[in-house]
Amino acid sequence: MAQARTTMFAVASAALLAGAVLTGCGGSPAQAGCSGSDLPTVAGAPGTDPVISVPNGSPGGALRVCTLAAGAGPVVGHNDFVVFHVEGKVWAGDREVVDSYTNQQPQGLALSTAMPAWRQLAGQRIGSRVLMVVPPKDGFGTQGDPQANIMGSDTLVFVFDLLGTVGDRTTASGTTQPYHPTAGQPTVRDGSAGPTITVPGKATPPAALTTTVLRRGNGRPITNGQTVIVQYTGVVWRTGKVFDSSWARGFPEAFQLGAGQVLAGWEQGLGGRTVGSRLLLTVPPALGYGTQGDAPDVQADDTLVFVIDIVDAVTAPR
Numbered sequence: 001m002a003q004a005r006t007t008m009f010a011v012a013s014a015a016l017l018a019g020a021v022l023t024g025c026g027g028s029p030a031q032a033g034c035s036g037s038d039l040p041t042v043a044g045a046p047g048t049d050p051v052i053s054v055p056n057g058s059p060g061g062a063l064r065v066c067t068l069a070a071g072a073g074p075v076v077g078h079n080d081f082v083v084f085h086v087e088g089k090v091w092a093g094d095r096e097v098v099d100s101y102t103n104q105q106p107q108g109l110a111l112s113t114a115m116p117a118w119r120q121l122a123g124q125r126i127g128s129r130v131l132m133v134v135p136p137k138d139g140f141g142t143q144g145d146p147q148a149n150i151m152g153s154d155t156l157v158f159v160f161d162l163l164g165t166v167g168d169r170t171t172a173s174g175t176t177q178p179y180h181p182t183a184g185q186p187t188v189r190d191g192s193a194g195p196t197i198t199v200p201g202k203a204t205p206p207a208a209l210t211t212t213v214l215r216r217g218n219g220r221p222i223t224n225g226q227t228v229i230v231q232y233t234g235v236v237w238r239t240g241k242v243f244d245s246s247w248a249r250g251f252p253e254a255f256q257l258g259a260g261q262v263l264a265g266w267e268q269g270l271g272g273r274t275v276g277s278r279l280l281l282t283v284p285p286a287l288g289y290g291t292q293g294d295a296p297d298v299q300a301d302d303t304l305v306f307v308i309d310i311v312d313a314v315t316a317p318r
Contacts, residue, residue, distance in 0.1 A: 034066035039133070040157050042068055046129040047317030049101035050087055050159040059091045059155040064133040065120045068159075071127020076111070076165045078122040081252045083108045083164040083227050083314045091133070091155040097148050098158075106163055106227045106316045108254030115139055118158075126165055132158040164314035166229055168251045172278035172309035174217035179280070186305050188214060188280055194233050194247025195278075195307045199240040205303035210282040211269045214307070217276020222313040224258025228270070231309040236302050237282070243297035243304075252311060263288055265304070275313050281306045 144152040265283030
């Protein structure tokens with residue numbers, strides 16, 4: 001999701017990370033066939049920008065998923081939200097199509113929304129470096145993706161460094177803190193589909209950013225440069241209606257703190273808070289969407305209310 005909505009991060013290639021592609025790929029990662037002169041070579045240590053060399057000749061028609069370096073972290077689940085660095089090329093012409101290493105901005109993606117080949121990251125461990133050779137049937141299919149300049153006949157080559165993973169329904173794990181709202185403050189009720197925010201009718205919203213800790217996390221404070229994974233719900237104070245929710249979408253979102261990828265109210269309200277915390281933020285227009293609003297739900301000068309769970313924060317190698 002882009003900042004133009006509420007928050008989320010700017011992806012290295014929106015087309016590649018969109019995940020709306022063709023046929024699935026059954027079976028487990030294809031470690032067989034991960035040797036030979038017909039396989040791309042990758043230079044560089046895990047975590048550093050890889051140098052991918054594509055060999056001459058045909059790539060063949062099989063999906064190949066090869067663990068170049070095995071990590072020791074948690075195992076990625078089939079429905080997890082994964083944070084990773086990725087570099088990708090088209091086999092023919094050795095042409096780059098995605099690279100998150102150059103600008104040092106890791107990407108985040110729910111595997112359930114990924115292209116079929118990328119779903120084979122399930123079963124890998126965090127800390128691993130993984131090479132994929134992806135034929136069209138396991139990538140963008142015969143239609144390709146014009147936005148990314150990928151033809152329907154293109155085989156793609158990707159290298160991933162897996163940095164972090166959380167379950168699709170992960171929530172803040174911290175200790176519940178007392179919250180006794182006054183008549184003019186929002187109330188928050190837990191539910192199976194995430195928290196429900198109720199804005200007091202006819203109450204005047206606060207003029208300044210307010211932050212209330214609903215659950216206090218036991219993790220480390222999040223800092224600028226980290227990729228932060230969150231669950232959240234946002235409502236408009238004026239209407240009391242939800243205008244955005246990761247819980248409603250069914251998976252978390254991620255952004256890089258301090259990179260201007262989220263609303264200023266998020267930057268100020270979340271910075272320094274600990275992983276595992278749940279926060280209630282009331283964001284005035286100057287720290288939200290300001291005088292331009294965000295049609296159709298957020299009008300000019302609307303105050304916003306968020307409940308945000310900080311479920312993880314990943315520091316990428318540099």
